[in-house]
Each structure stands twice: as structure tokens, then as C-alpha cells.
Amino acid sequence: MKTTLAVIKADIGSIGGHIVPSRQLIAEVESYVKKNGLEKGLLLDFNISHTGDDVAILMTHTKGKGNEEIHKLAWDAFIAGTEVAKKQGLYGAGQDLLKDSFSGNVKGMGPAVAEMEFEERPNEPFLFFAADKTDPGAYNLPLFLAFTSPMHNAGLMLSPAMKDGFKFVIMDVAYTEGDRIIELNAPEDLYDIAALLRDNQRFVVESVYSRGTGDIAATVSTTRLHNIAGKYTGKDDPVMLVRVQGAFPATGEVLSPFNIGHYVAGFMRGSHTGPLMPVKRNSTISYFDGPPVVSSSAYCVHNGLLTEPADAFDHPYWDYVRTNVSRKATEIRQQGFSGLAMLPYGELEYGGIVEKMKKLDGKFTVR
Numbered sequence: 001m002k003t004t005l006a007v008i009k010a011d012i013g014s015i016g017g018h019i020v021p022s023r024q025l026i027a028e029v030e031s032y033v034k035k036n037g038l039e040k041g042l043l044l045d046f047n048i049s050h051t052g053d054d055v056a057i058l059m060t061h062t063k064g065k066g067n068e069e070i071h072k073l074a075w076d077a078f079i080a081g082t083e084v085a086k087k088q089g090l091y092g093a094g095q096d097l098l099k100d101s102f103s104g105n106v107k108g109m110g111p112a113v114a115e116m117e118f119e120e121r122p123n124e125p126f127l128f129f130a131a132d133k134t135d136p137g138a139y140n141l142p143l144f145l146a147f148t149s150p151m152h153n154a155g156l157m158l159s160p161a162m163k164d165g166f167k168f169v170i171m172d173v174a175y176t177e178g179d180r181i182i183e184l185n186a187p188e189d190l191y192d193i194a195a196l197l198r199d200n201q202r203f204v205v206e207s208v209y210s211r212g213t214g215d216i217a218a219t220v221s222t223t224r225l226h227n228i229a230g231k232y233t234g235k236d237d238p239v240m241l242v243r244v245q246g247a248f249p250a251t252g253e254v255l256s257p258f259n260i261g262h263y264v265a266g267f268m269r270g271s272h273t274g275p276l277m278p279v280k281r282n283s284t285i286s287y288f289d290g291p292p293v294v295s296s297s298a299y300c301v302h303n304g305l306l307t308e309p310a311d312a313f314d315h316p317y318w319d320y321v322r323t324n325v326s327r328k329a330t331e332i333r334q335q336g337f338s339g340l341a342m343l344p345y346g347e348l349e350y351g352g353i354v355e356k357m358k359k360l361d362g363k364f365t366v367r
């Protein structure tokens with residue numbers, strides 16, 4: 001039996017701005033999925049969590065990737081949650097549901113999706129990541145380091161199971177006519193992979209495969225909301241699934257690069273640069289509508305049944321990292337709007353500044 005692991009997430013409204021969904025909203029999504037997914041036999045198991053203002057539905061089933069019934073279940077659960085958000089007057093109620101009606105697959109409709117299908121190993125540990133106030137390129141550097149660098153992944157030197165390296169599938173997310181992808185192999189294509197992944201807004205790791213076994217190792221939601229809506233409707237806030245141990249990096253090797261707190265796009269109004277802070281599950285958002293955050297839940301799945309999540313960033317070590325990342329956030333904020341502290345025009349969440357520049361342009365004179 002092949003197990004499908006799927007996570008579908010959306011921002012459908014939150015308390016006090018873009019901080020946290022309400023308990024009632026989360027309870028509604030949970031009871032909808034339980035009643036219409038689990039109890040009807042569509043799902044084998046599920047878990048609901050939130051990271052900042054985004055609600056994620058993690059699901060297991062046997063129907064394969066992109067299954068219409070599963071995607072519709074998640075879409076309808078978000079519609080039900082949106083009703084609660086509207087009733088409570090939450091900010092941004094239903095904001096990630098960009099289309100009026102469901103049409104086969106939530107991809108391209110607003111919610112972020114990451115799915116993988118595999119034959120379960122006798123023990124099947126994996127990590128589920130959810131980020132808020134940033135875009136899918138935020139995972140580029142951590143994935144590059146976890147799957148190619150012996151500085152973070154000692155197993156690349158020590159474990160025969162990883163000796164052949166990994167295949168990266170990288171997507172050009174600026175291309176909207178279809179999925180424009182390239183496949184590159186680590187270690188031989190390392191410099192080419194780096195050359196693409198340096199551009200977090202254009203090239204995004206879509207998936208990673210073990211070259212030894214051919215098995216799927218990691219998958220990322222590649223949705224860029226502004227490419228769907230034609231304008232900014234919020235940051236993409238990507239999710240990611242990573243299988244760990246055995247032919248894959250160890251849990252700690254995948255987590256290791258998250259101690260950098262590398263600077264990513266997002267933060268206030270989705271228009272700034274901020275360090276990615278590893279946070280506990282169900283964390284809220286705060287300083288300057290950020291900083292950009294990422295949570296990591298570790299699970300094992302067996303015959304499609306999930307264990308309870310273990311919170312991978314809930315450990316004293318990560319408190320130390322959070323303090324360092326707070327310092328990095330404060331430092332870049334000290335230069336306010338200047339230079340690299342804000343994103344280039346194409347990535348700003350608001351059209352207002354473009355209008356302003358047009359107006360000012362007309363006032364220029366040439367001496």
C-alpha cells in the first residue's frame with residue numbers, strides 16, 4: 001500500500017491583524033475535516049496546526065497526489081473556517097481563497113500544497129515545516145545545505161546510504177503557463193544548483209529525491225500568490241514535507257541550517273527583508289508583523305496513521321537561536337526602508353509605491 005502524505009494550508013482570517021487564527025476558526029476546520037474526511041473514510045489520519053496566521057491541514061490517505069476529493073475536502077474545510085472568520089469579524093477572512101468555486105485541484109486557487117506518495121519504510125519519520133510572512137524560496141538555502149553540505153549533513157560523509165547524493169527538482173516560479181522545471185544532481189551540479197537557488201523569488205526547490213533509492217525525500221509548496229492573482233494578495237507562506245533518516249538526512253541534519261536565521265523576503269506588509277526564525281508549533285506573529293517564522297513538527301507515520309507531533313523547535317537550543325535571530329531582525333530594522341531592508345519593486349506587496357513613483361517621475365526636470 002502506498003501512503004500519500006499531503007499538507008494543504010491557507011490564511012483564512014486572523015485575530016488582531018495577521019497574528020493568529022481564532023480558536024473557533026481552527027476548531028471549525030478541524031471538525032469539518034474530521035466529519036467529512038476521517039469519518040467518511042477518505043482520510044486515514046489528519047492533524048490541524050497553525051503557524052502565525054496560516055492554518056495547515058496535514059493528511060494521510062491512499063488516493064495519490066493531486067486527488068480531487070482530498071483537495072475539495074481541504075477547500076471546503078477552509079470555506080467553513082472562512083464562515084467562522086466572517087462571523088467573528090476576523091481580519092482577512094478567506095483571503096487566500098482566490099477563486100469563487102473549486103475546480104478539481106487547489107493548486108492555483110490560493111492555498112499552498114505539498115504532497116508526496118511513497119511505500120512506507122518499516123519506520124517512517126518525517127518533518128512538516130510551515131512558514132509565515134515569507135515565500136517558498138525561504139526553503140532554498142536550508143534544503144541546499146541539508147542535502148548537499150557536509151557542514152550540516154555529516155551523513156554525506158559517514159553514511160553509505162547517501163553516497164550517491166540527491167536530485168533537485170527546481171521550478172522557475174516566474175513562468176505561469178505551466179510548471180517550468182529543471183532537474184539537477186548533487187554533488188556534480190552543485191554550482192549550477194547554487195546559481196539558481198540564490199534567486200529565492202524566481203527559482204524554488206520543488207522536490208528532492210535520493211539518487212541511491214530514487215525515493216522522494218522532500219517536497220515544497222511552490223505557490224506564488226501574486227502569480228495567481230496578478231497582484232499581491234499576501235505572502236505565500238510555504239509548507240514543506242521532508243522524510244528523514246536512512247537514505248535521507250537525519251532529522252537534526254535537516255534542522256541544522258535553520259540555526260542560521262538567513263534573511264528572507266516577507267516581514268511587515270510582505271515587503272521587507274527579515275531573518276527566518278525557527279518557532280514552536282502554533283506560534284503567533286508579533287514584532288513588525290514578523291519576523292518571518294518557520295515551525296517544524298516531527299512525526300512517524302505507520303500504515304497511514306500519524307503519531308502525535310513532536311515539536312522540533314521546542315528545545316533550549318532553539319531559544320538561543322531565537323535570541324540570535326531577534327538580534328539579526330533588530331539590526332536590519334534599524335535601517336528602516338533603506339536599501340536591502342526593503343524588497344525590490346517587483347516583490348513589494350503594495351501597488352501604492354509604484355503609483356507614487358509614477359507621480360514623482362512627472363515632477364522631475366532635467367537641468
Ligand code: F6R
Nearest residue numbers: 018053133233234235268269270
Ligand atoms: C502574511 C501576511 C502579510 C500580509 C501583508 C498585507 O501572512 O500576513 O504578508 O499579507 O502584510 O497585509 P494587509 O492585508 O494588512 O495589507
Ligand code: MG
Nearest residue numbers: 011018053234
Ligand atoms: Mg497574513
Ligand code: MG
Nearest residue numbers: 053054132237
Ligand atoms: Mg500568513
